[in-house]
Amino acid sequence: MKVRVFVSLKNGVLDPQGRAIHHAIEGLGIDGVKDVRAGKMIELDVEDSVTDSQLEEMASKLLANMVIENYRIERLAA
Amino acid sequence: MKVRVFVSLKNGVLDPQGRAIHHAIEGLGIDGVKDVRAGKMIELDVEDSVTDSQLEEMASKLLANMVIENYRIERLAA
Numbered sequence: 001m002k003v004r005v006f007v008s009l010k011n012g013v014l015d016p017q018g019r020a021i022h023h024a025i026e027g028l029g030i031d032g033v034k035d036v037r038a039g040k041m042i043e044l045d046v047e048d049s050v051t052d053s054q055l056e057e058m059a060s061k062l063l064a065n066m067v068i069e070n071y072r073i074e075r076l077a078a
Numbered sequence: 079m080k081v082r083v084f085v086s087l088k089n090g091v092l093d094p095q096g097r098a099i100h101h102a103i104e105g106l107g108i109d110g111v112k113d114v115r116a117g118k119m120i121e122l123d124v125e126d127s128v129t130d131s132q133l134e135e136m137a138s139k140l141l142a143n144m145v146i147e148n149y150r151i152e153r154l155a156a
Contacts (some may be wrong), residue, residue: 005082018120025136030128033122033125036120036123037120037122038118039120039121040119041085041086041117041155042096042099043115045113047111049110050111056106058106062099063128064106075110
């Protein structure tokens with residue numbers, strides 16, 4: 001089964017990578033971009049035996065820094 | 079309007095970050111993870127005037143390295 005974990009910065013946390021991307025987009029001559037936030041996506045291929053609580057454990061202990069980041073787990077059909 | 083761009087490594091491209099995560103998950107004592115791939119997610123807040131081709135341009139020129147990465151663009155409802 002495929003699982004995706006999305007990790008993004010919490011609101012209010014400064015995002016220098018996002019600002020750099022925003023600046024570069026303006027450099028391409030594209031207007032109309034109001035905000036950019038950079039985050040991570042981790043794609044896992046797991047056995048069906050892996051439980052939701054194990055996925056939560058991975059995400060909160062390993063993939064996201066819970067002080068400044070949030071995560072969202074998405075299970076896809078096999 | 080919110081737009082998300084997902085950038086992931088092409089198949090066959092070595093992913094040391096994903097391997098490190100995989101190894102760390104096993105260190106947590108969780109079995110059953112077969113593969114891990116690390117990628118990026120960029121969330122943009124754009125005006126409705128921004129066209130699909132402008133989004134493609136951003137993604138291919140700026141956000142993804144097309145030699146080793148693929149991207150997928152997802153437009154969300156405002």
